[in-house]
Amino acid sequence: MVTYSLQKGIKKFGNKGREVALSKMKQLHDLECFKPINVKDVSKSENRKAIESLLFLVEKRDGRIKARHCANRKLQRQWMDWEDVSSPTDSTESTLITSIIDAKEGRDVGTCDIPNAFVQTKMNPTDKHGDRIIMKIRGVLVDILCELYNVYNDYIVWENKGRDKVLYTHVTKALYGLLESAMLFYKKLVKDLQHYGFELNLYDPCVANKIVKGNQMTVSWHVDDLKGSHVNPNEIDLFLKWVQETYGSIAKVKSTRGKIHD
């Protein structure tokens, strides 16, 4: 797998690279991950904290080209507290202990991977200082967005003595790359699981249990990868169906059944 910056990627892959970038930006727009704002409405404090938008083109081993969008969180570290952004993950021993219990009780196991997990999560409207998260989109990405939707044309500003074309946007979804994205997704997942009837384990914040028809169902997860187990395979089917309904609006949740899980 080789990663290229957008400009280098377009140079290497030509039109195909540009199309991939175009479709990624379209997806982010359609999911309302950000909305354009007038630079006059951006406060000094918000401008100082503004993050940059980055897009990379990745050439996969099988020759496919994928676009990866992320926000450059480097600047966020200066004004965000550690406890606001640290998201828990399950410990290795939790995965192993729950797997031993699955084996001992003869439970059926299902694993799944939630696609585009972060962008399904809403950002807080403002941070604790009352500032919105502003993302600057520059250069080729501005051209791509304007090509897709005319509305962006009204918000273009020129910076750096007229050399840089910039779009100011207000980030509304947890984009990949933002420090708090993983934490926000974790909170959303926990809330959804609790709503579905799960209770968090007291010792590992990424393990939850629920009693279904007299037997325990256990779910453990690492960011967007979930493992669920129950003695009745139908209950795992229902659980995976729930995951699909809750998180599968953008793309299908990839689930695995059977005796071997990665």
Add this chain to the structure above:
Amino acid sequence: MKLDLRIDGQVTIDMKDYVTTMIESFPKDVLLKGKVASPWTENLFKVDQKSKLLDNSKSEQFHTTTAQALLLCKRGRPDISPAVAFFTTRVKASTEENWNKLVRMMQYLHQSRDGVLTLKADNYKVLHWHVDAAFAVDPDFKSHTGGILTMGHGAILSYSRKQKLL
């Protein structure tokens, strides 16, 4: 890491693909030199102060392999833990002697590359810890502690590390 539940009552932790990647990124000529029965010898913690420092490329390889082994020993191959615990203390100034010890561990992994960790529970409501320590075995006379957590068969959690105070 693959979790294999095909055999009733047990789960195997399969890291064979990861071991293969480690082996492929290590110089092949030394791996095939000889057979070893264990990943280390009783001289693991003895340090030859006169041994020469490794050149840059070998030193980088030493660091990379140690980092890879650190991840491996925490999941499917706890059998290499003591060796890894020693290597992690040598990455900043690794010597030819340390390199030979690393080669031995890699030869062992090469020979046992199909090995998987099998875990079973006799009684999953009782967890057993087994802990031991060796006094003043490290080069700076610090002691070494190791322990495993099990439910009856196989180490769910294992550690092997130099003590910080004694």
